[in-house]
Amino acid sequence: MDNSTIHSDKLLEKKFGIIGTAEPMRKAKKLLLKAAPTELSVLITGETGTGKGVFAKAIHGLSKRRGNNFVSVNCGAIPETLLESELFGHEKGAFTSAVDQRIGYFETADKGTIFLDEIGEMPVETQVKLLRVLESGEFSRLGSSDNRKVDVRVIAATNRELEERVEQKQFRQDLYFRLRSVHIILPSLREHPEDIEPLFYYFANRTANNIGLDFKGISMEALEILKSQPWDGNVRELKNLIETMLTLEAKEFIEAENVTKYIRPSLPRHTKPRPTALVTTTNKSDDNPNLELGIIFRTLLEIKNDIQDLKREVHFNTLKLDEVVANQNEIMIQTADEVIENDEMLEGFDTLNLADIEKRLIVFSLNRFDNNRRLAAKELGISERTLYRKLKQYDLD
Structure with missing residues (x-):
């Protein structure tokens, strides 16, 4: 080089x-x-x-x-x-x-x-x-x-x-x-898995800096687990996993056991995984309550990236463009490298219980798809029947 x-x-x-x-x-x-x-x-x-x-x-x-x-x-x-x-x-x-x-x-x-x-x-x-x-x-x-x-x-x-x-x-x-x-x-990230290590350290160091963590590194075994994943969501999915893992684990050194909590179940390579589902109560999750929280937090981070387009849409539709241009020299997009600080859906996240977070996810998805329950259920990774049950459970119907 x-x-x-x-x-x-x-x-x-x-x-x-x-x-x-x-x-x-x-x-x-x-x-x-x-x-x-x-x-x-x-x-x-x-x-x-x-x-x-x-x-x-x-x-x-x-x-x-x-x-x-x-x-x-x-x-x-x-x-x-x-x-x-x-x-x-x-x-x-x-x-x-x-x-x-x-x-x-x-x-x-x-x-x-x-x-x-x-x-x-x-x-x-x-x-x-x-x-x-x-x-x-x-x-x-x-x-x-x-x-x-x-x-x-x-x-x-x-x-x-x-x-x-x-x-x-x-x-x-x-x-x-x-x-x-x-x-x-x-x-796709599947085509260059050798870049997962530098990508990991880039996102991990930045996340650690944001949360005040003295990050030291990751074990080879944990790194190999990351390299073996299909990453259908590519770099964005990897970034979200790293942010979630470091934030919730708060570990200076990441081991294999830390990684396995946040990856999706093993699937054959190049197959599309099912969307991350909402939390359901199972014996497995009772044994590991952090798993449910990790899945939800990761889901929120993934949805947060989608919010960028919606925020830009609202921004341009609610303000006069001449005012926008007058107030900023460059109308920039928020990229995968930028963090949205004030999303309403994420406010007070650290004080919510699992039911509150689940309710927010449901409301957000329904709003996103104009109350189309079929599309909302698909986005959430649950059946329409489950969504109807959740709506009644949270008095949202």
């Missing part, structure tokens, strides 16, 4: 939390460093939790646009009927609820970068308008025929197979080719 590579690795780790020396990660980081100073559009693909948002932030942070806005939009979190208005803005009276003029995300990102996460979920009609912006920088607000021009770099990401979406006529081929001027493929 030459000096320039070592310097680049240290820069990406220190500034953006991008870690990995295995070959798949080397390729991804090398492409990131090549693409960042250019004006090319970038498509980032990979499984959920591989760090697509972190890479997008790094590309912007290493580009000539870094002093301007970085606007992140989760295309899958915005209703199809509102997405065009959110991206390109609208004039007063453009539709029934358009009581004021609205500046869209593209105008907010002018001279900067826009990150379109979950681009595979974008409706075909909106794709047409996006292609026009990519090719000419021009667009018009909803309800207006006036052309507007912006200078925006586009970074897109998806965990979907866009080639298949193209074949199914659900994604425009011309837009696909236009977006993938540079295509960065992020590997």
